[in-house]
Amino acid sequence: MTSPASGGIAFRGVRVFAGARLLLNVPDLQLTETRITVIGPNGGGKSTLLQLVNGLVEPTEGYVSVDGQDTVDQGRAVRQRTGFVFSSPAAQLVMPTPLEDVELSLRRSLRDTSKRRAAALRCLTELGIAELAERSSQELSSGQQQLVALATVLALRPQILVLDEPTTLLDLVNAQRFNQRVEKLGQLHGITTITATHDLDLAARADRTLLVHDGRIIADGPPGDVISTYRHRSAV
Numbered sequence: 001m002t003s004p005a006s007g008g009i010a011f012r013g014v015r016v017f018a019g020a021r022l023l024l025n026v027p028d029l030q031l032t033e034t035r036i037t038v039i040g041p042n043g044g045g046k047s048t049l050l051q052l053v054n055g056l057v058e059p060t061e062g063y064v065s066v067d068g069q070d071t072v073d074q075g076r077a078v079r080q081r082t083g084f085v086f087s088s089p090a091a092q093l094v095m096p097t098p099l100e101d102v103e104l105s106l107r108r109s110l111r112d113t114s115k116r117r118a119a120a121l122r123c124l125t126e127l128g129i130a131e132l133a134e135r136s137s138q139e140l141s142s143g144q145q146q147l148v149a150l151a152t153v154l155a156l157r158p159q160i161l162v163l164d165e166p167t168t169l170l171d172l173v174n175a176q177r178f179n180q181r182v183e184k185l186g187q188l189h190g191i192t193t194i195t196a197t198h199d200l201d202l203a204a205r206a207d208r209t210l211l212v213h214d215g216r217i218i219a220d221g222p223p224g225d226v227i228s229t230y231r232h233r234s235a236v
């Protein structure tokens with residue numbers, strides 16, 4: 001077992017500024033649960049919090065570590081084990097077809113092109129989208145694109161998966177399908193997931209939920225309690 005000081009995701013004395021403006025203030029946070037959800041109003045700081053986990057945002061003060069590795073000093077190592085899925089899949093799909101995008105993710109870990117192609121296909125198959133492999137990515141629906149974006153990240157077998165409002169563009173059926181696949185693969189491969197979401201049903205399916213408001217974590221604990229606090233505060 002890892003020690004509480006180094007295991008999981010740790011924030012110590014973290015403050016993020018944009019100029020003089022304080023965007024996020026997290027004095028002390030240790031995340032060791034498998035499924036974590038982050039909720040809160042627009043502009044509260046959820047994305048900033050998530051992006052600190054893999055060094056996409058650097059703390060102005062303090063530090064963030066993943067299993068003892070500093071997200072700034074050891075950013076590359078952290079990013080190798082921490083996959084990030086954005087709300088807009090277009091940001092993550094750069095190749096003409098899904099198969100080529102997953103192959104691109106694997107270019108460093110698998111040099112042999114035929115093995116790489118086979119691994120990319122396996123990854124698409126695992127997500128139930130093998131039939132999309134050679135379609136034009138631009139012509140896929142948002143839901144299909146979001147699953148392909150997830151495949152490009154999962155291909156690298158991350159230990160931690162950070163999902164920033166991943167189902168915003170999806171209809172109810174596709175959002176449920178996406179969430180079920182993430183959940184199933186998370187359990188299958190022992191992946192920790194941290195998901196920012198406005199979907200409170202999804203937020204409830206977690207071991208721990210954080211409520212972020214005005215750049216601070218104002219509630220933290222079992223999802224039911226934290227969601228009630230959020231609903232209570234948001235009541236108009």
Ligand SMILES: Nc1ncnc2c1ncn2[C@@H]1O[C@H](COP(=O)(O)OP(=O)(O)OP(=O)(O)O)[C@@H](O)[C@H]1O
Pocket residue numbers: 018023040041042043044045046047048049
């Ligand atoms: N690069 C940046 N420069 C300046 N301010 C920023 C930057 N990125 C975010 N902010 C500000 O930081 C605050 C937190 O934004 P953030 O995107 O983290 O919130 P959020 O909770 O994810 O919001 P939403 O639910 O709308 O996605 C906002 O006031 C936003 O305007």
